[in-house]
Amino acid sequence: MQSTHGGGSPALSGMLAPLEPSPPVDRIAAEERAQSLAKRSIKKSAKVAGLRLAIQMMDLTTLEGSDSRGKVSALCMKARSPSPGDHGIPSCAAVCVYPNLVPIAKEALAGSSVKVASVATAFPSGLSALSVRLDDTRRAVDAGADEIDMVIDRGAFLSGEHARVADEIAAVKEACGDAHLKVILETGELGSYDNVRRASDLAMYSGADFIKTSTGKIQPAATPPVTLVMLEAIRDFYFATGRRIGMKPAGGIRTAKQALHYLVLVKETLGDAWLHPDLFRLGASTLLNDVLMQLKKEESGAYQGDEYFTKD
Amino acid sequence: MTIKLVEEKALMGQDRRRAERRLDFGHAWDYAPAPEGTDHVRLASRYDLFIDGRFEPPGAGRYFETINPATEARLAEVADADERDVDRAVAAARRAYDQVWARMAPLERGKYIYRIARVIQERARELAVVESLDGGKPIKESRDFDVPTAAAHFFYYAGWADKLRYAFPGHAVRPLGVAGQVIPWNFPLLMAAWKIAPALACGNTVVLKPAETTPLTALLLAEIIQEADLPPGVVNIITGAGKTGAALVGHPGVDKVAFTGSTAVGKHIQRALAGTGKRMTMELGGKAANIVFADAPIDQAVEGVISGIFFNQGHVCCAGSRLLLEEGVHDTFVRKLRDRMATLRVGDPLDKNTDVGAINSKMQLEKIRELVASGEEEGAERFSAPCELPERGYFFAPTIFTGVAQSHRIAREEIFGPVLSVLTFRTDAEAVEKANNTFYGLSAGVWSNKGARLFKMASQLEAGVVWGNTYNKFDPSSPFGGYKESGFGREGGRQGLAAYLVVE
Amino acid sequence: MTQRRQVGSDRRRPAAELEPSEQLGVAGPARLGVKKTWKLFLGGAFVRSESGRYLVTADGNDNYPHASRKDARDAVKAAQGALSGWAGRSGYNRGQILYRLAEVMEGRREELMESLERGGASAARSEVDAAIDRAVSHAGWCDKLQSLLASSNPVAGPHFGFSIPEPIGVVAIAAPDRPTLLGLVGSICPVIVSGNVAVVVVSESDPRTTLVFAECLATSDMPGGVVNLLTGPRQELLTPLAKHMAVRALDLWNVAGELAVSLERDAADNVKRVSRREADESAWFDAERGAALTGIERFVETKTVWHPMGA
Structure with missing residues (x-):
């Protein structure tokens, strides 16, 4: 079985820089660090500022087989104005939908700052022929997607075909044109932090603008230690190349507390530059209401009931 | 010749750009004070x-x-x-x-x-x-x-x-x-x-x-x-x-x-x-070596080195106060250490987000200052975390010295404070020799992804506790004490x- | 002096056993016995005291070296040089060497008995037997002590932790005066089985058996420097050893009074581990206690190793 971190550099076309072996990751120590950052006490003004930031970083997501025009339109309204009547609440970063729904989202978000992100490349398995995946990507971009969330071929990665994975990412990047590329590693299927790290490096060196943990279809999805490992990969890539890559944990982030924990990870691993929607996103479908409830609680001092927040 | 010059210029440009890459741990999002409540504490006078x-x-x-x-x-x-x-x-x-x-x-x-x-x-x-x-x-x-x-x-x-x-x-x-x-x-x-x-x-x-x-x-x-x-x-x-x-x-x-x-x-x-x-x-006392090989899980090693020396303000007998870095990893590791030190929160011990609290006493603070001054006088390069220290109370900014020689006082004497001395080595044998070159023998750390090396090092280090790819772990079931x-x-x-x- | 030398190595043989020519010899024996020169055993070699001084045995029959502070220093140096090699051997290998020592002692039973000058033949025999058995018993400890003294520590967390006994290093032993041979073997073995090396100040009142024992060591595959034997006044030799910064432990048998106080005080200079015990002569013959694991445990360090579990 091929080592995923020490096994030399695959000869890759279109790679931005020669890819060194990835450093190993110690599972226990990485989890310990993520856990210690979870103990940061975020109260009062820090909590309010953090939650507002979280909303601005949110990719409001719906990726169900039952998604419809109505569902997507409603979601877009929510992204534009998360808390109607409360003008202090900022818009979300983006709405993330399937390619066929991009035109609906584009229309609903016209004139707003909210971007349209689309999963592509035969989401969520990524197992169609490359030409199909590239076509999928081009269609989404042509339909107006600002951002493409692609999935890597985990089967290829796990069987050691790293060069193939890298080449495919580079090809999708090319197909994206001006659209930003987020590369989903589906960390829940990678089996180890060493693999998470290796896949992160492959993605960044092959042209990813963002690296993203999960499709949301596989458990575990985003976790703090996986995110930490990816942030550390981004940090090393930045020092090696000067390029700032964005990070997007997605899946399983449901509470305001979790969202703040992710922000803590970013703040203490990469610093201020990454505390910005250009470089950090939270992929979530149900997080927003909890964040809104917590903000309301901070404002009013009273614990909130969910019937007071719109369910979209 | 010309091509070479151009290449060199390009390289110099690259170096400059490299040097400009830095992380900014500023105030984009600050944590509010989070003091632990003291109302449940009843101290007699x-x-x-x-x-x-x-x-x-x-x-x-x-x-x-x-x-x-x-x-x-x-x-x-x-x-x-x-x-x-x-x-x-x-x-x-x-x-x-x-x-x-x-x-x-x-x-x-x-x-x-x-x-x-x-x-x-x-x-x-x-x-x-x-x-x-x-x-x-x-x-x-x-x-x-x-x-x-x-x-x-x-x-x-x-x-x-x-x-x-x-x-x-x-x-x-x-x-x-x-x-x-x-x-x-x-x-x-x-x-x-x-x-x-x-x-x-x-x-x-x-x-x-x-x-x-x-x-x-x-x-x-x-x-x-x-x-x-x-x-x-x-x-x-x-x-x-x-x-x-x-x-x-x-x-x-x-x-x-x-x-x-x-x-x-x-x-x-x-x-x-x-x-x-x-x-x-x-x-x-102790003057433990924390030894990091280039093949180590580097980011976790940074954490281990940080907690090894800054845990409890470095008032730890088994503190990893000497960092031995394999030469090839020195610059990267020190850069990572500095970045990490920038995120250490020094201050009110009762704040739940404080990482480094107060030095235990005025006397200890003076001892730390004295040894740090000796490190500067002996020519080691000092870097202290860019943190604001409270005006009252005994505080000392987390500090590392690079370019430390075995003969420096800061490499030999127990400082018992948040001060780390960084040295380098080239081979396993040199690492062992330097690590053991002290009259202390309480603890040591080894960071390497190679199990065989780790066990060999562990057996050669004269220390009562050897932490492999971890540091400062204690348990009642685990014997602790010195050589x-x-x-x-x-x-x-x-x-x-x-x-x-x-x-x- | 000349008179004593003439008796030479034949000193315990009754006249009846002498060859007729020897009995008859008017101008002395037909063949002059070749006397052994008594030396120190340092680093696997037999050497004279660097001081050139010597002492005379109680019976007046032999000279032996009056080891000096510098000899003590040389002994420590020799021991230090042997430490990593000895400690680095497998327990199995150390056990074989100790067993070989017992074999060689068995082969030299007669000589060992002869070297014990007190108590008559049967007492000498039982002491030699006990000494050989003590070596055999310890040979068997070498590859077992770790299983008994080590532990896998059930720490509360995702770490694997274990503790193992390791040698302390150079141990200076004040061997008991009596029983000379058994006390020597019985104090050395528990120290060296775990990989320590020893500098031994031997019985002051009867140092002769030391040489025979040293010859056993020298011919038994025991690496040079693992056991170093010094003859001379206890106080004079123990003091520099107690002060020596490369000596890590003192094993003091029947050392009391002012000397004990001053040695223990000096030992503090480098935080030596000091074991000071009294044992009367008969106690050494208790085979079970003499080879008890607790005697070995006194001269090990416990090293605890932690490692995360999780790939």
Whole structure:
């Protein structure tokens, strides 16, 4: 079985820089660090500022087989104005939908700052022929997607075909044109932090603008230690190349507390530059209401009931 | 030729751009103050000596102040025990030993110790706050490490009380008698637990003297011991400075001396007790090497090095105060260390987000400053974390020195503060040689992804504890203690029982 | 002096056993016995004291070296040089070497018995037997002590922790005066089984058996420097050893009074581990206690190793 971190550099076309072996990751120590950052006490003004930031970083997501025009339109309204009547609440970063729904989202978000992100490349398995995946990507971009969330071929990665994975990412990047590329590693299927790290490096060196943990279809999805490992990969890539890559944990982030924990990870691993929607996103479908409830609680001092927040 | 020049220029440009890459740990999103509440803490204005189950005033009526090193504010005054007080305490311990404790059914003894563990858990929050108030350590450490580990120690040794005959198969064991125990100020409650729990489990009685700058949690422990209904005299806690400690260890009624503190004082005690036949255990200083190989899990190693030296402000005898870096990884690692140091939050020990609290005392702060000044004078390059220090109180910014030579004082002397000396090595053998080139031998760390190397290094390092790909881990079941001038005897585990028993 | 030398190595043979020519020899024996020169055993070599001084045995029959402070220093140096090699051997291998020592001692039973000058033949025999058996018993400890003294520590967390006994280093031993041979073997073995190396100040009143024992060591595969034997006044040799910063432990048998106090005080200079015990002569013959694990445990360090578990 091929080592995923020490096994030399695959000869890759279109790679931005020669890819060194990835450093190993110690599972226990990485989890310990993520856990210690979870103990940061975020109260009062820090909590309010953090939650507002979280909303601005949110990719409001719906990726169900039952998604419809109505569902997507409603979601877009929510992204534009998360808390109607409360003008202090900022818009979300983006709405993330399937390619066929991009035109609906584009229309609903016209004139707003909210971007349209689309999963592509035969989401969520990524197992169609490359030409199909590239076509999928081009269609989404042509339909107006600002951002493409692609999935890597985990089967290829796990069987050691790293060069193939890298080449495919580079090809999708090319197909994206001006659209930003987020590369989903589906960390829940990678089996180890060493693999998470290796896949992160492959993605960044092959042209990813963002690296993203999960499709949301596989458990575990985003976790703090996986995110930490990816942030550390981004940090090393930045020092090696000067390029700032964005990070997007997605899946399983449901509470305001979790969202703040992710922000803590970013703040203490990469610093201020990454505390910005250009470089950090939270992929979530149900997080927003909890964040809104917590903000309301901070404002009013009273614990909130969910019937007071719109369910979209 | 021209091409070469162009290439060189390009390279220089690249270097410049490289140098411009930096992370900014600024104020884009600041944490608000998150002070731990203190309303559940009730400190008396004055504490007496805990002798024979009662709090009694010192014979000479002298008291001294204990202050909060983070604010320099007075917390309480505590009794200053003199020889006569020591005498009373030892006599009480002797009576309790002869009449009650050594005769008690072992399981009953164990049950008392379990009770102590439980009450510590119940009063955990209060103990944590007082520990941070009196000693300056961050509340997250006293809350998540000191207090729970202290409770765990009592829990662990409670269970040994009725199983001693299994600890040394083939040998009869009996207690030693009265143990005189002197503990330091870096982990006040935890060190009290490390000393008292095994002593009691083995059937000994105890006179314990906490450090003069951090007596309060030991006195709360005395209250807990009362609460647990321990028979009077089984544990006596007397406060005072070095003179009190000397009187205790030198007292003829003391059969066993257990000391944790500096190597200098340890030697002094060992000398003073020459020929007395008293059993001793010594947990003394250290100057541990934390060795990082280029193949290590680097980001986790950075964390390990950071916690290895900055945990508890570096007031840790097993602190990884010498960082040995494989040459090829030096620059990257130091850059990562500096970035990580920029995120350390130095300040109010009671703030839940504080990573590095107050230096324990003015005296210690001066010692740290003196050694840091020597490092600068000897030519090592200093980097201190860019943090704002509170105006009042004793604080010192986390500091690393690069370009340190083995001969520098900062590479040889125990600083006992948040100061790391960075050295380099090229081969495994050189790493071992440098790591062992000290009269200390308490602990060491090795970071490498290669298991074979790790085990080889672990076997070659002269250190009582070797942490591989981790650092500063403690557990009651895990023996701890030094080689060489870091002391002798072990605390923790089955091995820790030997220090409190006659094994026939 | 000349007179004594003439008796030479034949000193215990009764006249009846002598060859007729020897009995008859008017101008001395027909063949002059070749006397052994008694030397120190340092680093696997037999050497004279660097001081050139010597002492005379109680019976007046032999000279032996009056080892000096510098000899003590040389002994420590030799021991230090042998430490990593000895400690680095497997327990199995150390056991074989100790067993080989017993074999060689068995082969030299007669000589060992002869070297014990007190108590008559049967006492000498039982001491030699006990000494050989003590070596055999310890040979068997070498590859077992670790299983008994080590522990796998059930730490509360995702770490694997274990503790193992390791040698302390150079141990200076004050061997008991009596029983000379058994006390020597019985004090050395528990120290070296775990990989320590020893500098031994041997019995002051009867040093002769030391040489025979040293010859056993020298021919038994025992690496040079693992056991170093010094003859001479206890106080004079123990003091520099107690002060020596490369000596890590003292094993003092029947050392008491002022000397004990001063040695223990000096030991504090580098925080030496000091084991000071009294044992009367008969106690050494208790085979079970003499080879007890607790005697070995006194001269090991416990090393605890932690490592995360999780890939």
